Amino acid sequence: MTRGAIAVVAAIVVGGCGGGDQEQVFTPADAARIANVRPVIPGWTWPRNPEKHVSSGSRGEPQPTDPLDVELRRQTADIVSLGEEGNKWRDADKLANLYAQVVASAAEAHELMAPFNAYSRGWGKRFGRITKDEEIDGLGDEAWVLRTASSGTEVTYHWRRGNLFVEAHVHCFGFCPGEIEAAARAWADAIDEAARAGW
Numbered sequence: 001m002t003r004g005a006i007a008v009v010a011a012i013v014v015g016g017c018g019g020g021d022q023e024q025v026f027t028p029a030d031a032a033r034i035a036n037v038r039p040v041i042p043g044w045t046w047p048r049n050p051e052k053h054v055s056s057g058s059r060g061e062p063q064p065t066d067p068l069d070v071e072l073r074r075q076t077a078d079i080v081s082l083g084e085e086g087n088k089w090r091d092a093d094k095l096a097n098l099y100a101q102v103v104a105s106a107a108e109a110h111e112l113m114a115p116f117n118a119y120s121r122g123w124g125k126r127f128g129r130i131t132k133d134e135e136i137d138g139l140g141d142e143a144w145v146l147r148t149a150s151s152g153t154e155v156t157y158h159w160r161r162g163n164l165f166v167e168a169h170v171h172c173f174g175f176c177p178g179e180i181e182a183a184a185r186a187w188a189d190a191i192d193e194a195a196r197a198g199w
Contacts, residue, residue: 142173170183
């Protein structure tokens with residue numbers, strides 16, 4: 001944790017000396033703030049209060065045994081995490097899951113993209129059929145979307161902005177008004193706006 005905090009301070013100092021565009025640098029407090037952006041999808045109702053996500057670094061958490069979990073942990077073992085937060089909103093028809101992680105640098109946030117994309121892709125193949133898997137523009141510094149047909153429709157967005165990595169996932173397994181991908185993108189845009197607004 002101390003090594004990561006020093007890296008962030010160094011990134012701020014170096015970024016301020018370059019004279020060019022300043023890179024966005026997020027803190028662990030930003031992860032907590034961003035993870036509380038409630039789903040904002042026109043025409044959809046969501047529970048007011050989220051269920052808290054247990055961070056993957058918790059002491060009481062057992063070591064992963066699922067091959068997808070083991071591989072994600074292996075691929076991201078060298079990345080310095082400064083903080084992570086997550087929340088879920090769930091009712092009888094749908095689930096929205098939001099995860100935000102702040103790492104030591106934008107380069108490390110970029111390094112998280114491929115392993116997390118592969119992880120989500122692995123779950124999509126295991127439990128359904130992937131209908132969309134592509135990089136997208138207009139969300140953060142780089143972004144990706146996965147759409148899966150399983151027990152309903154699932155849409156997952158991963159993106160990074162500076163040293164922040166975000167996953168927003170919506171799963172409609174009951175009645176959901178409107179088109180789920182457009183609805184999930186509206187929420188992702190609101191999350192990204194909140195990230196930019198707090199900087």
